[in-house]
Amino acid sequence: MPEIDFWYEFASTYSYLAAMRAEPMARAAGVGLRWRPFLLGPIFAAQGWNNSPFNIYPAKGRYMWRDMERLCAERGLAFRRPDPFPQNTLLAARLAWAVPDDRRADFSRSVYLAEFAEGRDISDARLLASLLSELGLPADALLARAKSDEVKTRLRAETEAAQAAGVFGAPAFVTADGELFWGDDRLEQALGWARGKD
Amino acid sequence: MPEIDFWYEFASTYSYLAAMRAEPMARAAGVGLRWRPFLLGPIFAAQGWNNSPFNIYPAKGRYMWRDMERLCAERGLAFRRPDPFPQNTLLAARLAWAVPDDRRADFSRSVYLAEFAEGRDISDARLLASLLSELGLPADALLARAKSDEVKTRLRAETEAAQAAGVFGAPAFVTADGELFWGDDRLEQALGWARGKD
Numbered sequence: 001m002p003e004i005d006f007w008y009e010f011a012s013t014y015s016y017l018a019a020m021r022a023e024p025m026a027r028a029a030g031v032g033l034r035w036r037p038f039l040l041g042p043i044f045a046a047q048g049w050n051n052s053p054f055n056i057y058p059a060k061g062r063y064m065w066r067d068m069e070r071l072c073a074e075r076g077l078a079f080r081r082p083d084p085f086p087q088n089t090l091l092a093a094r095l096a097w098a099v100p101d102d103r104r105a106d107f108s109r110s111v112y113l114a115e116f117a118e119g120r121d122i123s124d125a126r127l128l129a130s131l132l133s134e135l136g137l138p139a140d141a142l143l144a145r146a147k148s149d150e151v152k153t154r155l156r157a158e159t160e161a162a163q164a165a166g167v168f169g170a171p172a173f174v175t176a177d178g179e180l181f182w183g184d185d186r187l188e189q190a191l192g193w194a195r196g197k198d
Numbered sequence: 199m200p201e202i203d204f205w206y207e208f209a210s211t212y213s214y215l216a217a218m219r220a221e222p223m224a225r226a227a228g229v230g231l232r233w234r235p236f237l238l239g240p241i242f243a244a245q246g247w248n249n250s251p252f253n254i255y256p257a258k259g260r261y262m263w264r265d266m267e268r269l270c271a272e273r274g275l276a277f278r279r280p281d282p283f284p285q286n287t288l289l290a291a292r293l294a295w296a297v298p299d300d301r302r303a304d305f306s307r308s309v310y311l312a313e314f315a316e317g318r319d320i321s322d323a324r325l326l327a328s329l330l331s332e333l334g335l336p337a338d339a340l341l342a343r344a345k346s347d348e349v350k351t352r353l354r355a356e357t358e359a360a361q362a363a364g365v366f367g368a369p370a371f372v373t374a375d376g377e378l379f380w381g382d383d384r385l386e387q388a389l390g391w392a393r394g395k396d
Contacts, residue, residue, distance in 0.1 A: 047255050047257075057245050057366065059245075059361075059364055059365075059366035060366050060367075062364060063364060063366065063378055063380055066377075066378070067379075067380075070377075070387075070391075163257075166257055166260060166261060167257075168255065168257035168258050168261065169258075179264075179268075180261055180264070181265075182261055182265075185383050185384075186383075189268075193268075
């Protein structure tokens with residue numbers, strides 16, 4: 001079965017869209033999905049941005065919020081703008097690498113729903129602990145593990161791997177032969193490429 | 199029949215994609231298309247950019263060129279990167295407003311093909327004159343008209359109207375009720391919105 005890397009950042013609105021549909025679509029296409037959360041901050045910083053481009057460029061930001069409203073309405077997804085935007089996602093991303101590999105997708109969707117369907121603050125360790133508990137995961141142990149050198153190093157390495165793969169925004173999809181597709185609206189194309197090249 | 203504004207800039211690679219498919223798709227959807235060429239330069243300058251973001255941000259630029267190659271191959275369109283990129287599009291845009299309204303689409307497609315299918319320099323007045331002649335249009339008269347105050351003022355007014363509609367990149371589609379859709383890959387959504395609201 002061909003596989004693609006699904007690169008996502010918890011602060012990214014369009015990553016929320018992709019996270020909510022990627023798994024059923026990949027399954028239907030017969031393509032495996034590797035969930036790879038990373039941090040956009042260092043990649044944006046390398047481009048000279050110290051904030052979200054949606055805040056730096058107001059016309060682009062206004063468009064994105066309206067676009068998200070329309071797309072979420074079309075897909076039957078709740079949408080609420082979190083405050084502040086972007087959220088600090090360091091702890092959530094470390095936790096996503098601390099949970100067992102086969103629970104990463106569940107945990108990630110749960111974080112996105114809290115943030116963008118409910119507008120909650122996902123930098124809050126208590127909120128993240130409650131999301132873990134609802135998934136039947138050991139919150140205290142995982143919060144401790146999220147602070148380990150192993151997990152910190154892993155998240156840094158993933159962010160470097162994203163950058164090395166050419167990722168400059170999120171979500172992004174990378175096929176086994178190194179083709180990069182950027183944006184939730186390119187998920188279909190990425191799956192088609194992965195199938196065609198198998 | 200509902201109508202949408204099709205905002206495009208001759209230097210824009212994704213506008214080439216949209217220009218080559220917008221008319222048959224709009225016709226099939228029963229939606230009218232108003233072809234509105236404008237200049238991105240003043241809009242980018244207002245965002246602090248004095249060059250294409252694809253040149254300012256190299257990772258984004260590398261992605262765009264590869265993405266264009268893939269999409270053009272998929273759609274059976276020739277693609278050749280013009281040098282320099284972006285092209286100076288002032289004269290082409292003025293000419294697009296100088297030609298009769300019912301020839302603007304033909305002329306615009308012809309400019310895009312010269313630029314992105316053949317990699318030619320569309321700032322060259324002789325090239326533009328030959329494109330006009332091939333379309334059976336009076337090249338000398340139109341080149342003179344392109345330098346008139348009327349046409350210069352029109353292009354400036356169009357660029358201001360694009361900006362006022364929230365346009366921050368090209369191509370963009372704006373429906374009668376003011377909804378903005380950005381990017382060739384949103385053409386379907388824009389047409390659907392225009393139909394739904396009719």
